[in-house]
Amino acid sequence: xxxxxxxxxxxxxxxxxxxxxxxxxxxxxxxxxxxxxxxxxxxxxxxxxxxxxxxxxxxxxxxxxxxxxxxxxxxxxxxxxxxxxxxxxxxxxxxxxxxxxxxxxxxxxxxxxxxxxxxxxxxxxxxxxxxxxxxxx
Numbered sequence: 382x383x384x385x386x387x388x389x390x391x392x393x394x395x396x397x398x399x400x401x402x403x404x405x406x407x408x409x410x411x412x413x414x415x416x417x418x419x420x421x422x423x424x425x426x427x428x429x430x431x432x433x434x435x436x437x438x439x440x441x442x443x444x445x446x447x448x449x450x451x452x453x454x455x456x457x458x459x460x461x462x463x464x465x466x467x468x469x470x471x472x473x474x475x476x477x478x479x480x481x482x483x484x485x486x487x488x489x490x491x492x493x494x495x496x497x498x499x500x501x502x503x504x505x506x507x508x509x510x511x512x513x514x515x516x517x518x
Contacts, residue, residue: 384453387492391458401438403431411496418502441466459489468513475515482512
């Protein structure tokens with residue numbers, strides 16, 4: 382597949398997360414996608430991403446993701462991003478605090494036939510927990 386097709390899939394992912402139309406993630410992730418850094422209790426395949434982003438959007442209904450840096454080749458897309466939002470819903474058993482958060486992260490996605498087949502990623506989870514007051518500095 383081409384860089385353009387991979388970028389189009391990544392764009393669909395971003396739109397699905399931004400709008401809450403998470404079923405569209407089934408068009409982005411292959412059924413047998415391998416996530417090297419899954420969230421705790423994340424289900425396999427596209428359902429796992431629907432579950433994860435559904436929980437994230439519940440915790441942060443105003444969730445926004447901005448891409449800070451992007452590198453592509455014919456099979457891979459790597460990006461640095463910033464997420465922001467207001468903690469207005471439960472986050473893994475942590476009740477809403479109403480606090481705003483901003484955190485950086487990175488993701489590498491390998492594509493085949495226009496879908497993500499392998500993913501590596503990391504977000505500043507510790508920073509988020511500090512910002513909502515769960516962890517004191």
